[in-house]
Amino acid sequence: xxxxxxxxxxxNYLEEGVLLVSAPSIMEKxxxxxxxxxKPIEPLGLLYIAGNLLKNNINxxxxxxxxxxxSIDESVNEIEKIKPMALGISCLTAEAYLVEELLKRVKxxxxxxxxIMGNMHASSLLSKLDFGQFRKEx
Numbered sequence: 613x614x615x616x617x618x619x620x621x622x623x624n625y626l627e628e629g630v631l632l633v634s635a636p637s638i639m640e641k642x643x644x645x646x647x648x649x650x651k652p653i654e655p656l657g658l659l660y661i662a663g664n665l666l667k668n669n670i671n672x673x674x675x676x677x678x679x680x681x682x683s684i685d686e687s688v689n690e691i692e693k694i695k696p697m698a699l700g701i702s703c704l705t706a707e708a709y710l711v712e713e714l715l716k717r718v719k720x721x722x723x724x725x726x727x728i729m730g731n732m733h734a735s736s737l738l739s740k741l742d743f744g745q746f747r748k749e750x
Contacts, residue, residue, distance in 0.1 A: 629671030631696035632658040635707040635714060636677035636687050654679075657731065658702060684710065688717045698726040703734040 634655040658674055665672040675694070677687040691699065699718065703711045715727060 629673065629696060630665055630698045630700060631691065631694055632662055632672065632674045633687070633691070633699060633701045633714075634658060634674070634676040634678050635701060635703070635711045636682050636684055637707060637710065655702060658700070661700065678707075684714050684717065687714055688721060691718055692721055696725070698728065700728045700730065702731040703729050704731055 632655075655674065655676055655678075662672045662674055673694070673696075675687070675690055677690075682690065701711060701715070711729070715729070718725065719727070
């Protein structure tokens with residue numbers, strides 16, 4: 613019989629694992645008049661990454677700040693409570709300014725936390741946003 617691993621709701625403590633974060637969304641600013649058309653969906657990319665990490669026995673959890681309706685402050689508080697060893701975050705165009713603010717606050721609160729940012733706009737936005745403090749030059 614095949615063993616199934618599942619991505620659990622965010623635990624209170626994840627010091628030996630990876631926390632994958634779907635950024636918060638401020639509907640009025642992010643989607644303006646189109647907000648009634650927007651429905652939060654599962655962060656499929658993060659779920660794929662979580663599945664691969666779990667398959668390789670890496671403790672993993674997802675914090676979907678958007679779906680849970682968390683503000684930036686609430687998101688930072690949740691991340692601090694969880695205490696991950698690394699944080700992966702998705703950066704979409706509409707949420708880029710929120711991701712930038714969230715990462716600044718997380719980095720202030722947890723300066724040694726390793727942060728990995730991804731999604732289709734992460735690289736292109738890196739040069740336009742003030743993420744320089746997170747990037748290591750080669």
